[in-house]
Amino acid sequence: MDFPIYHLAFFGDRSLIAVIGALHVIINHMFAVGGIPLVVALEWWGWRTRDSHWDDLARRIMFTFFVVATTVGALTGVGIWLSVALINPEAMGSLLRVFFWAWFTEWLVFVTEVALILWYYLSWKSLAGERKRSHISIGLTLCVFSWITMALIVAILGFMMNPGTWITDHRFLSAVFNDIYIPQLAFRTTLAMVMSGCAGLFLSWMFTSAETPMRSKAIRFVSTWILCWLPFCAIALAWYYHVVPPEMVKNLPVALGTQAFEANAQIILGALAALAGLVVLIALLGISIPGSLPRVALLIPILAAIIIAGAFERSREFLRKPYIIYQYMYANRFRVDDYPLLTHEGILPYSTYAAVRQVTPDNQLLAGSEVFRLACATCHTVDGVNGIRAKLSALYLNAPWQVDAIKGYIEHLHDVKAYMPPFPGNEAEAGALARYLVSLQSAVPPATADLQAPASGAGALAKRAPAAATPPAITGR
Amino acid sequence: MDASTPIPKDVTLPLPVPPELLVIFHVVFFAMHLLFVNLMLGGVLLTLWYELRGRVRADYDALAHEIAKTISVNKSLAVVMGIGPLLFINLLYTSPFYGTTTLIGDAWIKIIPLVMIAFLLAYLHKYTWERMHAHKGLHILLIAVVAVLLLSVPLIFLTTINLMLFPELWPRVHGFVDALFLPNVLPRYLHFLLASLSVMGLFLVKWTQTPYFPAEKLFRDLTRLELRQQFYALAFGATALQFLAGPLVFATLPAAGMNLRTMGAVACGVACAIPALWWLWQELNQPTSGAGRRYWHIIGAISLTVMFMVIGRHLYRAESLSLYQAQIAARTANYEQQVEEAKKGVFPQHAIAEKAAASAPPVTPASGYTSPLRADKRFAQGDAIFHQVCFVCHAPATKLIGPPILEIATLYKDHPEGIAKWAQAPGPNKRPPLPMPPVVGKTMDELTAVGVYMLGIGDEEAHKAAPAK
Numbered sequence: 001m002d003f004p005i006y007h008l009a010f011f012g013d014r015s016l017i018a019v020i021g022a023l024h025v026i027i028n029h030m031f032a033v034g035g036i037p038l039v040v041a042l043e044w045w046g047w048r049t050r051d052s053h054w055d056d057l058a059r060r061i062m063f064t065f066f067v068v069a070t071t072v073g074a075l076t077g078v079g080i081w082l083s084v085a086l087i088n089p090e091a092m093g094s095l096l097r098v099f100f101w102a103w104f105t106e107w108l109v110f111v112t113e114v115a116l117i118l119w120y121y122l123s124w125k126s127l128a129g130e131r132k133r134s135h136i137s138i139g140l141t142l143c144v145f146s147w148i149t150m151a152l153i154v155a156i157l158g159f160m161m162n163p164g165t166w167i168t169d170h171r172f173l174s175a176v177f178n179d180i181y182i183p184q185l186a187f188r189t190t191l192a193m194v195m196s197g198c199a200g201l202f203l204s205w206m207f208t209s210a211e212t213p214m215r216s217k218a219i220r221f222v223s224t225w226i227l228c229w230l231p232f233c234a235i236a237l238a239w240y241y242h243v244v245p246p247e248m249v250k251n252l253p254v255a256l257g258t259q260a261f262e263a264n265a266q267i268i269l270g271a272l273a274a275l276a277g278l279v280v281l282i283a284l285l286g287i288s289i290p291g292s293l294p295r296v297a298l299l300i301p302i303l304a305a306i307i308i309a310g311a312f313e314r315s316r317e318f319l320r321k322p323y324i325i326y327q328y329m330y331a332n333r334f335r336v337d338d339y340p341l342l343t344h345e346g347i348l349p350y351s352t353y354a355a356v357r358q359v360t361p362d363n364q365l366l367a368g369s370e371v372f373r374l375a376c377a378t379c380h381t382v383d384g385v386n387g388i389r390a391k392l393s394a395l396y397l398n399a400p401w402q403v404d405a406i407k408g409y410i411e412h413l414h415d416v417k418a419y420m421p422p423f424p425g426n427e428a429e430a431g432a433l434a435r436y437l438v439s440l441q442s443a444v445p446p447a448t449a450d451l452q453a454p455a456s457g458a459g460a461l462a463k464r465a466p467a468a469a470t471p472p473a474i475t476g477r
Numbered sequence: 478m479d480a481s482t483p484i485p486k487d488v489t490l491p492l493p494v495p496p497e498l499l500v501i502f503h504v505v506f507f508a509m510h511l512l513f514v515n516l517m518l519g520g521v522l523l524t525l526w527y528e529l530r531g532r533v534r535a536d537y538d539a540l541a542h543e544i545a546k547t548i549s550v551n552k553s554l555a556v557v558m559g560i561g562p563l564l565f566i567n568l569l570y571t572s573p574f575y576g577t578t579t580l581i582g583d584a585w586i587k588i589i590p591l592v593m594i595a596f597l598l599a600y601l602h603k604y605t606w607e608r609m610h611a612h613k614g615l616h617i618l619l620i621a622v623v624a625v626l627l628l629s630v631p632l633i634f635l636t637t638i639n640l641m642l643f644p645e646l647w648p649r650v651h652g653f654v655d656a657l658f659l660p661n662v663l664p665r666y667l668h669f670l671l672a673s674l675s676v677m678g679l680f681l682v683k684w685t686q687t688p689y690f691p692a693e694k695l696f697r698d699l700t701r702l703e704l705r706q707q708f709y710a711l712a713f714g715a716t717a718l719q720f721l722a723g724p725l726v727f728a729t730l731p732a733a734g735m736n737l738r739t740m741g742a743v744a745c746g747v748a749c750a751i752p753a754l755w756w757l758w759q760e761l762n763q764p765t766s767g768a769g770r771r772y773w774h775i776i777g778a779i780s781l782t783v784m785f786m787v788i789g790r791h792l793y794r795a796e797s798l799s800l801y802q803a804q805i806a807a808r809t810a811n812y813e814q815q816v817e818e819a820k821k822g823v824f825p826q827h828a829i830a831e832k833a834a835a836s837a838p839p840v841t842p843a844s845g846y847t848s849p850l851r852a853d854k855r856f857a858q859g860d861a862i863f864h865q866v867c868f869v870c871h872a873p874a875t876k877l878i879g880p881p882i883l884e885i886a887t888l889y890k891d892h893p894e895g896i897a898k899w900a901q902a903p904g905p906n907k908r909p910p911l912p913m914p915p916v917v918g919k920t921m922d923e924l925t926a927v928g929v930y931m932l933g934i935g936d937e938e939a940h941k942a943a944p945a946k
Contacts, residue, residue, distance in 0.1 A: 003572075003575050070596070071593055071596040072597070074553070074556055074557070075589050078560060081563070083589075086585065093575065097488060100564075101493065111558065114554065172493070341815055352483045353483055
């Protein structure tokens with residue numbers, strides 16, 4: 001409402017956050033929060049057993065973690081912030097105000113973490129022999145700091161899912177110690193350890209040679225690591241699931257499978273469980289017959305970890321719907337508090353950068369497209385990811401779309417689909433939006449006009465103008 | 478700023494810390510971020526330069542390798558030290574900053590992949606130094622690509638931070654390239670590049686003289702003294718050129734944010750740079766072993782210069798956005814009041830007025846008295862324009878940023894043109910702290926219609942206040 005709209009017409013706004021966010025979580029958990037404890041454990045074991053092969057392996061694994069974490073890991077972390085602020089500046093601005101001191105502390109810890117990771121890796125060869133103990137201490141300190149950065153950010157994720165008493169008291173500590181916080185932190189910590197083991201299995205194979213007994217020893221060590229953490233991870237997941245607000249659990253089928261595979265949610269859940277079971281099996285084999293495990297078998301855990309972590313993140317983000325901050329702000333960027341005013345007066349009069357300020361009989365399509373940008377475009381595109389035209393086509397097929405029907409649907413969408421926010425505008429705006437959406441049935445978007453013309457009939461091109469017209473609003477690019 | 482600039486509402490949660498504290502944090506940590514960015518970029522450029530020269534003289538290749546090793550640390554610290562300032566600016570300038578980044582969002586978000594790829598290539602370059610010895614051209618190409626990528630990132634930041642100062646230009650700016658060529662961006666970029674060379678030169682002067690730098694082991698005939706002289710020359714040259722680039726930046730600054738305090742800060746910065754330049758010149762002309770006894774004097778003076786310039790930069794920004802920020806605050810407060818009233822079932826008058834303007838039937842005000850001016854054909858038009866432009870600062874009977882309509886109507890009784898004239902060119906008796914900006918983009922007739930509307934509303938408010946009359 002108060003920022004120019006940045007919109008990715010094909011990729012979809014939320015896909016941008018999803019790609020950057022998933023990449024960051026996988027790298028952070030696998031290579032930093034979980035990865036560094038694994039490396040330190042390997043290094044410590046080598047120091048204790050006076051076997052330099054362990055130290056060598058630990059250093060090589062650390063090189064991988066170091067390069068990835070200080071480039072893709074660090075930058076995607078900033079990227080989450082930048083992309084969320086582009087797509088949903090209202091939510092980002094609000095979260096920053098609630099969590100300033102957490103963010104500020106996290107930043108100081110992060111600066112320390114980066115300094116430590118540089119120190120730890122770059123001093124590996126100089127702090128050897130007599131000074132090995134110091135080097136391991138640096139590693140342990142690094143473990144603590146990288147865990148603290150995650151622990152601080154997890155508070156914000158928990159807050160978004162359930163801010164609890166903050167809604168009424170607006171206190172910082174209520175925001176941090178929300179109901180979701182500790183269970184989620186327990187889950188992420190143990191998940192990170194398991195994930196690092198999954199990566200460690202493959203890297204152990206990669207950085208050792210088949211001729212030495214080191215390969216088998218390393219695979220056995222890392223397999224034990226996975227199996228030690230896995231039960232705790234399962235318990236933490238159950239605890240976490242238990243504190244998710246009950247109405248959100250209803251979103252789980254769509255969260256897991258998207259609407260297309262909503263009905264198959266059980267199968268997807270089963271497949272994820274089977275993947276986890278496969279990891280257990282391979283870890284067991286890694287302990288009993290480490291020398292005979294083929295390379296492919298060692299690739300499965302790392303892929304399984306990526307898939308499970310990705311599915312978890314997607315589900316967590318989706319369960320929270322229709323909110324971006326539960327009971328405070330909807331995913332469409334409007335606060336719950338804005339609704340009494342806006343559903344009466346409309347969103348257009350209050351939208352600083354909209355092309356029109358009110359719906360009139362002459363500007364229905366333009367006003368409708370503006371309402372679409374303001375109220376729908378955070379999650380929907382016209383023809384791209386989560387495209388609205390395809391959704392309506394699936395609903396009404398080839399029958400002529402009806403303004404009144406769609407208007408009625410817009411006004412009651414949140415009753416039908418629990419993850420949709422209520423429509424934020426007033427009745428006139430719902431009408432204009434419905435008219436705009438109906439115009440999409442016959443209008444052809446400019447980029448695909450030539451391709452679609454024969455299929456959608458001769459009238460299509462003639463009518464494309466209203467929907468394709470670019471409103472003279474201030475838009476982002 | 479002009480009166481047609483769209484005024485957004487702010488995020489409504491209160492700031493968690495006093496803004497003064499955020500300003501101090503921002504100035505201090507931004508200077509630190511800048512230091513590491515300068516070291517990183519200077520490092521990349523000098524690595525490229527010496528690796529190229531290394532094709533003629535092998536010692537320079539070894540030197541380039543040593544400089545390349547500094548990039549790993551400096552680049553990581555540059556990124557992490559940048560996060561704090563980003564946090565502070567997000568809070569201090571929420572509306573202007575997010576507004577700007579969404580406007581040039583495609584370029585803004587590209588910062589992430591650009592930096593990511595640059596960092597990965599920098600590691601590849603560093604860790605394949607020996608292995609790619611037979612393919613030197615390709616190896617040099619790697620660091621050249623890193624240089625291009627990392628040179629483009631500050632340009633995106635500068636364009637963003639510059640565009641943020643001018644919300645009145647947003648409706649006219651179409652994308653990144655357009656914003657890039659606004660005055661001041663390219664001069665500031667030049668200023669920044671010279672600073673990177675100067676800072677890295679100074680760093681290398683000292684570093685190549687320390688025992689940690691194994692010059693004797695690395696080089697066949699390149700001496701520490703030679704290096705000292707080269708890096709002092711670089712630092713001197715780049716700093717001297719700042720005396721041309723600096724005035725260029727200053728001259729292209731739009732007048733909006735200029736005030737005595739900003740000029741004072743910049744003048745102090747320049748005053749510190751003069752002795753630094755003199756000491757640099759002396760060190761350059763007295764080749765001795767070690768960095769020289771004036772080294773820390775130079776570092777101190779240049780640090781002061783940077784600090785003053787960063788403060789000046791902040792003061793300029795605060796000044797140029799002050800009116801805009803105040804208007805945002807006023808509009809936000811107004812909106813929040815409407816939100817609270819709507820929860821109780823009371824809806825704002827202005828929306829009703831807007832509907833009236835659109836659908837013609839006149840609304841009878843609550844007092845029961847109807848001004849005869851409502852019959853004037855211009856009243857409805859004035860009403861509409863008032864609610865596009867003026868309502869941000871003026872309310873019927875209460876003082877927002879500007880005086881209430883009631884007061885204006887008393888002053889200009891029967892003279893709507895007077896209001897129009899004032900609006901086009903507000904007179905000299907502007908009231909501090911926020912003078913009214915001229916309304917642009919509206920004709921005299923349109924503004925006169927606003928005058929008619931204001932007189933009408935003022936008339937009704939006067940009757941409300943004294944119904945007996």
